[in-house]
Amino acid sequence: MLLAFDRNDYWSDLESSVSTLTPITVEARKWIVKMIHAARSGHPGGSLSTVEVLTALYYEVMRHDPGNPTWSDRDRFVLSKGHGAPALYTTLAMCGYFETEELMTLRQLGSRLQGHPSMNKTPGVDMSTGSLGQGLSIAIGMALGARLDRKDYRVYCMLGDGEIQEGQIWEAAMAAAHYKVDNLCAILDRNQLQIDGPTENIMSLSPIYSKFKAFGWHVIEVNGHDLKEILMAFKEASRIHGKPTIIIANTVKGKGISFMEGSLKFHGKAPSDEELEQALEELGGDVR
Amino acid sequence: MTWELKNMRPGYGEALKELGKRYSQVVALNADLSGSTQMAQFGNDFPERFFNVGIAEQNMMGISAGLATTGKIVFASTFAMFATGRAYDQIRQSIAYPKLNVKIVATHAGITVGGDGASHQMHEDLALMRVIPHMTVIAPADYYETKSVIMKIAETPGPFYVRLGRTDTPVIYDEDHEFKIGVADTLKDGDDVTIIAMGLMVSKALEAAKVLKREDISTRVINMSSIKPIDKNSIIKAARDTGAIVTAEEHNMIVGMGSAVAEVLADSSPVPQSRVGIPNVFGESGESEELMEAYGLKVDHLVEKAKYTVSMKR
Structure with missing residues (x-):
């Protein structure tokens, strides 16, 4: 049976939402490491850092229907940091867009699950991404589309922190405030690392909060692994009028697996057989 | 004209x-x-x-x-x-x-x-x-x-x-002209050579055809406004009927319309081809017509290339 997800009124019972979502995040992490291990390539670090935000979005915050992926009234999600695809695919599969077994075909020839998201191949993927810095502009276009059609859908866009070194992000940041797209909510996966090292050493981003504030955004900062804080932030964003919101989610790259946490090595490297075994053990065993 | x-x-x-x-x-x-x-x-x-x-x-x-x-x-x-x-x-x-x-x-x-x-x-x-x-x-x-x-x-x-x-x-056309994607428009028929042109080179191709006629060279002129998809049939037919092709474009000669035509000829019907276009150089300031002259995009250039291409026919 396919289930349509409505925007839940989790506000009234946050604790219960958090206890429902927590085991889902554990299962998601298992699938992410399994599928990247099977693919023998991919980006575990920046996938694992996004799990709580994606789970909150797809299980509680967004209005969507896995049985009707192109439903015109659905809330949209753009994974601007396209290399986080394993986390998105896992969330979509667990929600019912396709079978979780298909996750094991990641990056294989002929698979619907490309290394980076492709909207014409994978049900539930709202935009093709991969070349960094482009998703926020897309999300603005979607948000303006809603306004023109007098529809009430909302648009979510996840950015990587290294990604905001791209100039187009700031063109889009300016435009989103100019057009007052308050149906747009960006999430910054602030995991502090990019391929070549810590973001602050490569090309410093701080202070991110005041940069977006100065561009005219509503800015919220949360612990990106704390479901309660994440849910509260999305609720706050939905109540903001006249400006876009960005949630700076402070996260840990490789979150949930001890030897991947904060590790540069696992930005873009698959776990070995032994590493997979250890990861699954830390997560409480294989997928259910 | x-x-x-x-x-x-x-x-x-x-x-x-x-x-x-x-x-x-x-x-x-x-x-x-x-x-x-x-x-x-x-x-x-x-x-x-x-x-x-x-x-x-x-x-x-x-x-x-x-x-x-x-x-x-x-x-x-x-x-x-x-x-x-x-x-x-x-x-x-x-x-x-x-x-x-x-x-x-x-x-x-x-x-x-x-x-x-x-x-x-x-x-x-x-x-x-x-x-x-x-x-x-x-x-x-x-x-x-x-x-x-x-x-x-x-x-x-x-x-x-x-x-x-x-x-x-x-102005080449009038209100009644209907553009079709992937279909070239033969503006003038001819037997000895075909000039395939695009954009503002189309009028120059028609002028060149008049000059060539005076020298007893009968020129077909095709407007290739659909660069991709390209009208392969028109190109192959022109190659078979006239045996010589000249392309004319206000574009770099590398990978432009002339190259697209060359790809079709190479695959299906090789005949002598010459390309009129801008060489692989950066432009410079000047009046439009002066620049067309300086970069080899005038009627004279087309006539010269057409005659050369006809001479290459076996």
Whole structure:
């Protein structure tokens, strides 16, 4: 049976939402490491850092229907940091867009699950991404589309922190405030690392909060692994009028697996057989 | 020959305005060149559906793509240099790869931009757009064809690149002309050589045919406004009927329309071919006609190349 997800009124019972979502995040992490291990390539670090935000979005915050992926009234999600695809695919599969077994075909020839998201191949993927810095502009276009059609859908866009070194992000940041797209909510996966090292050493981003504030955004900062804080932030964003919101989610790259946490090595490297075994053990065993 | 001159860009502006009236899904985006690209007329009539994103071409392509995912027919315009050069990756990743319904209509293409010089003279745009999968590429010949092209592409889903120039261009067609995607238009029949031209070179090709006639060379003239998909049948037929091909384009000779024709000939029907176009160099400031002369794009050049190509026939 396919289930349509409505925007839940989790506000009234946050604790219960958090206890429902927590085991889902554990299962998601298992699938992410399994599928990247099977693919023998991919980006575990920046996938694992996004799990709580994606789970909150797809299980509680967004209005969507896995049985009707192109439903015109659905809330949209753009994974601007396209290399986080394993986390998105896992969330979509667990929600019912396709079978979780298909996750094991990641990056294989002929698979619907490309290394980076492709909207014409994978049900539930709202935009093709991969070349960094482009998703926020897309999300603005979607948000303006809603306004023109007098529809009430909302648009979510996840950015990587290294990604905001791209100039187009700031063109889009300016435009989103100019057009007052308050149906747009960006999430910054602030995991502090990019391929070549810590973001602050490569090309410093701080202070991110005041940069977006100065561009005219509503800015919220949360612990990106704390479901309660994440849910509260999305609720706050939905109540903001006249400006876009960005949630700076402070996260840990490789979150949930001890030897991947904060590790540069696992930005873009698959776990070995032994590493997979250890990861699954830390997560409480294989997928259910 | 004296030609009636009419700028192509108002053809775009007028067609876009008409489309705005006809279809509520038509939206238009610009990057601070709405006057020069003639999008301002649409902006005045449909302010709610017009977005001037400022001098930010990459963002314009991205927003265009996002709007297209919501069912809009999106027109995005700026100069050819900035559309295809500045925003190449955005066009490739966010428009062409997902096959979104965005029509990039770029103006001020080619060397006839004139005084602005090399920074604004875009000779590489067809090359850049032609190699992207899913992209359809069109270069209208005159004002009337521009109008017909714009109406046609609005009704055809998928990504398009349309190339317009800056200068006034000889009128080839009239109101009744109907452009068809992938179909070349044979403007004049002939037996000895075929000149396949595009854009403002079409009128020059017709003039060259008259000069060649005086020397007993019968010239076929084809307007190849649909660069991709290209009309293979017309090219093969011209090769078989006339045995010699000359291509004429206001574009870099590498990977432009002449190359597209050469690909068809090489695959199917090799005959002698000569290309008239801009060599692989940057342009410079000057008057349009002076530049056409300096870079080998005049009628004389076409005549000379046609005679040479005929001489190469076995």
